[in-house]
């Protein structure tokens with residue numbers, strides 16, 4: 001028995017997705033016609049299945065309840081998104097005071113020894129806490145439980161795929177200021193800017209380029225990896 | 235006359251004229267009616283955003299939580315909505331980021347930082363974001379097979395077929411070229427089809 005024709009999978013579907021005209025083969029080849037029909041059935045099945053994916057009936061009320069609960073934190077809202085991930089990792093977070101605010105925010109009362117602050121800065125000043133735009137500078141400062149610059153690294157990625165900042169881990173040491181490591185990076189393009197902080201008992205691997213690969217390599221080297229939630233630049 | 239003035243308790247659904255519905259939301263914002271604007275957005279896009287969250291996460295509890303987070307964030311950011319994109323694209327962008335965050339955090343909690351070597355789609359360069367295999371085995375076959383795709387492929391397929399989103403609009407969400415997304419969808423479809431056939435589902 002002859003092998004079934006695979007032209008639909010190899011090229012027909014992509015041509016169709018591109019809106020191109022298909023050649024006569026696709027109207028005559030039984031294998032391609034069958035594969036095309038199976039695609040159409042699958043697409044219908046996806047729509048049918050998706051219609052069953054419904055949010056809980058009271059979700060709108062829950063949203064407004066959360067808004068009411070979270071209202072007092074709104075002035076910190078830009079980096080508020082960072083908090084759940086760090087809190088989940090058992091870390092303390094403290095905040096830059098917004099412009100005009102009453103001095104620096106306080107460390108988390110839990111007193112954990114690892115604090116991260118992220119803000120949008122202009123020179124030494126934190127100028128904006130919300131709604132970062134391309135051209136703004138992201139500053140990350142982390143107090144880490146080591147003073148050995150070889151054992152701490154910061155990496156910042158855009159959309160998890162593009163490494164835009166790296167220090168530590170055998171590369172350029174991270175800058176140390178006031179017992180904290182610091183990273184500053186110009187956010188030139190829209191995207192989600194996410195940082196990881198690596199701390200290890202031994203040498204840290206050099207960055208490979210994507211967040212997942214670097215986090216996996218650091219874990220494999222026995223380092224601890226702290227993942228920040230994305231900061232979105234529009 | 236805007237649809238919301240017509241009937242304030244039932245803002246327009248996505249199936250009515252989406253342009254007019256978005257204009258109505260803008261008008262509410264211009265009147266400083268942020269609550270009305272958010273309510274209208276929830277009615278317009280709540281179901282679609284939930285589908286996106288569920289389809290990405292394949293976990294109802296997590297999807298419900300992230301879905302609410304998306305609208306809490308939308309509430310927060312609405313006063314600064316720039317109008318550079320549609321509300322729909324804006325909400326999907328928030329949802330996409332939050333869902334991918336949830337996938338990462340969930341994966342981190344399970345200590346299953348899987349590598350590309352484990353992924354079933356060798357042709358797909360997107361990062362692996364496979365959901366937990368044990369949890370997936372409890373899902374219906376189509377969802378189980380969707381779970382076998384990488385998150386980037388799964389969401390591209392679902393946005394394409396469930397939301398009828400154009401590749402250009404998808405590209406605005408992901409920052410990728412329409413052609414890459416087309417190719418990703420074209421690669422994922424036979425993987426999905428073969429997975430369903432292997433599970434005994436006839437199409």
Ligand SMILES: [Zn+2]
Pocket residue numbers: 005006007008025026029030031032033
């Ligand atoms: Zn053929």
